[in-house]
Amino acid sequence: MAHPSFYGFLSNSYTSALVSPDGVIEWFPCPRFDSHAIFCRLLDQSRGGFFSIQPSIPFHSRQTYDDNTNIVMTTFQTEHGIAEVKDFLPIGRVAIWRRVKTEIPLELVCRPTFSFGAAGAAYNITDDGALFSHPGGGEAVKLIIHGPMKKLEHRDHWEIGPGEVTVVLLYARDYQSEQQMLDEPLTDPNCVEEGTRHFWQRSLLPYEGPYQDAFNRSMLVIRGLTYRTNGALLAAATTSLPEVVGETRQWDYRFVWVRDASYAAEALLLAGDPVACRRFIEFMLNTVDLAGKPYAAPFYKVDGTQSSGEKELLWLAGYKNSRPVRVGNAASDQTQMDIEGDLLWVVLLYWQTTHDDTFIKEYWWAIDTLVSWVAENWNTPDASLWEFREDNDIYLHSQVMCWVSLHVGYILAEEVMHLDRLAQSWKNVADIIAQHIWDDQKESDLPYFAQGRRHRQVDAALLTLPLYGFVEPNHPVFAKTLERIEAVLVENDFVYRYREDNMGTARYPFTLAGFWLARVYLRLGNLKRADELIAQQLQCATDLGLFAEHVNPKTFEPHGNFPQLFPHAALITTLIERQKLSEDVISPGQHPQAMTPSS
Template identity: 40%
Template sequence: MNYAFLSNGITSALETEGSIEWFPVPRFDSQSIFTRILDAEKGGYFSIKPIDFEKIQEEYIGYSLVLKTTFKKGNLTSTIIDFLPLSLPAIIRLYDTEIPLDVNIIPVFNYGLINSGTEIVKDGIIFRNPLSKEGVELLIYGNYEIISPYKILIKPGKGYLYLLYSKDLRYGLFSQKGFVYSRPYEAFSKLITFNEKELNKARKLNKIDKFKNIYYRSLSVILGLLYRPSGGIIASPTTSLPEIIGMERNWDYRYVWIRDASYATEALVKAELITEARRSLDFLISVIDPSSKSFDHPFYTIDGTPPPAEENLDWLSGFKNSKPVRVGNAAYLQIQMDVEGAFMHTLYEYYKETQDDDYVDRNYWAIEAIATWVKSSWRDPSTDIWEERGVTRHYVHTKVMSWVALDRAAKLAEALGYRKDSDDWKEVAKEIKNDILINGVRNGSFVRYYGGDEIDSALLTLPIYGFIDASDKIFLNTLERIENELKISDGLYLRYKKDFLGNVVHPFSLVTPWMARVYIRLGEIEKAIKLIERLDKCSNSLKLLGEHIDKDTCEARGNFPHSFPHAGIILSIIELEERVNAENSTTNK
């Protein structure tokens, strides 16, 4: 899946070889107008490429999400720079070409269902949704010829194509207020400056420079998944990219999952991007219910409202004929008991990094709400991190996350001087831990759920969260089982063996950085380095990773790119850097 990811923190696009094949408007979770990634015939796309070329190279400009595509034919070169300008549901494509360029543009509204009405106007083309006032307008500058509303010939020279979506074309690009919108070359300059300034604030790597590219690319992906108007971090910008080609494991991930967003926020905290991390924390705190389950839903829309129901888009054939194509996600019906712990751990990591007493104290009501809920409900069965549909159990990872929620709540309460709360929550955390050690261990190993004997890779998080030491015999037995039973090839692991849909096939990309972080805690630095190298090699040519990795080809599977592996990469590299620094300090003494 050699797609590029473009984002401006409002919406996103996926592009390959000059063709934009995914573009929801006006925001990440909206209906798409270019949907070719989910249906090669009906989906619609926006392609610019030479009529004839011999070589192609795609690369980001620095660590931005601005894509530069270079085509070559003999001694002739064509360069296209593609980006989404800040604050607008728009695509700007700058070109400088010695070769004629063939432009094909077919916007289709509502995920490929509604063909557009078209109108050729001075300097461009208007595409209207016949059922509403919305539409997209294409402004063209340079030496060109409009062959039809869907086809343009660009002649050698410099220029741009500027596509803007408007919910109402009466204030669109060709309206009387069109002059207020971005000027393409200035928008490019502003975006590059913005991206560089943002990433320059990130924590620098001093000891393990070999991972610099995947580290900064992962940071840019997390920042690209942050919806800037609200601070919510989505799990992935796509829907229904399949875990297994031709099968039904296809889901919509364009929402703010509490768990996924907490992981991503922790990565931003550890990378010292504190302002962005605090914005995400603000979003997560804003959806907490102080009088019921803290997080009523496992995920929310990007503006914090309850999630939509799941629907199938039967008119789309799916990525490589993988049906159904889904929008919305039925996981909103699940009661996931681990998410409170994921959030609380991230809030605690934020406090450790910043010592921001005022922020935590002002949000102490949220800590109380979570601790109160977990204290009263941790004994209940639940779905777990893997979101199996129709299955509730006493999952060990989920129980551990209840322990995490109360352990971190107690530490924060103690730091702020709320001694009574701290003592109370410590006692319940101790009770949960004892319960896990009695019921969650079988034959000397942790198991996936009480009463079972299978394992899952989420058990790797037990030492990561400090529930148990990585060198503890029970955990080492668990680690050995994961290595033996879930390993697919060097550095790649399944999340578990089977679920309600049958056997799983491909490795889950987050497991590799989990494993690396365990090895770092065990002092096995070379093993950790090899694992990070393995994940780096399985990223695509632009250093992007999906939720899963094809066991045969190393190609991304599932929604793409995904916050899980990129957050995991950031955290494992930072922990590796800290461990190497600590060992060097000891040696120097």
């Protein structure tokens, strides 16, 4: 089955945009990833703003990425000729550049709105485009058309071409103070495009193995979801793309989830970029709260401040009428006990890779705070990594990640800080947590691990137990767990995160979980089974190689926010681990990153 067409992802590592297969930019938050969007037709076909360049006659279109970059090329084929549009966000400025080569006239429509479509734009037509402004605020957008063009009758329509045309859209948060920037002469388009191309191509990392194109595209997505100022990593580029069209499971993911971002930082480290990994770790350690839970929320804004609450934008119809559209995320109020361990695991891997004792010592205040808090509070019920609403429990995955926190603390305290007494105390707590987990498993009278003390079914998070070194993949209890997961959660090599929760049935497979399962089989030395799973997960990608959070297993259509950090990070981690196994760097059953020197 062919990969479905969806949206092309554009980024300049400050914000992002989505361009549809037929050349319409339908998503563009300004000035940051988590800002209000001036183009949001993605979430409302009538009220949301958009920016289109298309033939005015019937056409067929196709999209590709331009030569391992985040530059999207849309090609239009008509009976009278061909047109090509290259779209990119320039590095260092909140703007959209659209470079056009066309044999036929094209129609350009630029219709920004403000505050997610709540306010239409005031406008002033200029000789080379238009100035659009927020009627109740200082925001402004300047459209510049350089090349053959003529104004059409409708206020926001132009005809451009034939020939070469450069179209630039500049954003200003405050027009009065930024007018000089808006009025600057355009930089040479060839220089801007080449600079953007080189920026993305230099961000790739060496990889020689199967699925190299998928590896490179996933790396470019991770780079595109990185906030360049501080190395923060966003969970996704969008808000409110639904898990199931027409239902209510749609959330705002334009934040830095400690968990999701830690997975991506691990992928960057394994792929050979310890600098990017360190930048993220440093960002996260600098958000640690010394009073109370070190991470008071499971996610943060890209500037490191907390996001509070969730708002429903009831004037928007939602993606394919899936309401409500949400901004912010109520999970900010949840207790999630795994996130300290998610980050500390990456801290350990970074130190094992670089032997950067100075960094550990510099941030010992934060590491000590994280581990000490978990040591006192590890048995606290939480919402789990699945962020269940009003369904707290002692979830096994969270317990294991608390064990990871204490085990990492023990290793770093002993080997870097030489605090033997503290190291031993943390090791003792880690042993207590492990004993509680095993005692609970025995008391359940089940032959396998279960999701939680009140939730005796399996979930996909149990697949991570051998990935963090808590249990060997061939341990009898985990073997039964794997068998149960294969029977209950796996269909046609797609993996569901669980079957149901207190909001209803989980309708679609979870793209991350399929890669977890492949990694388990890599550890078991079953390369054939792992390869089958990897190949099937890659079917979840769009025609441009992008993953959403979920996938329709029959049509392969993406569901949920897009593109999603989780599966792109998991793809890289899985392929790197596969490469190490095939090169005999690790042997079957051996954990590739040892939790302790003796494990």
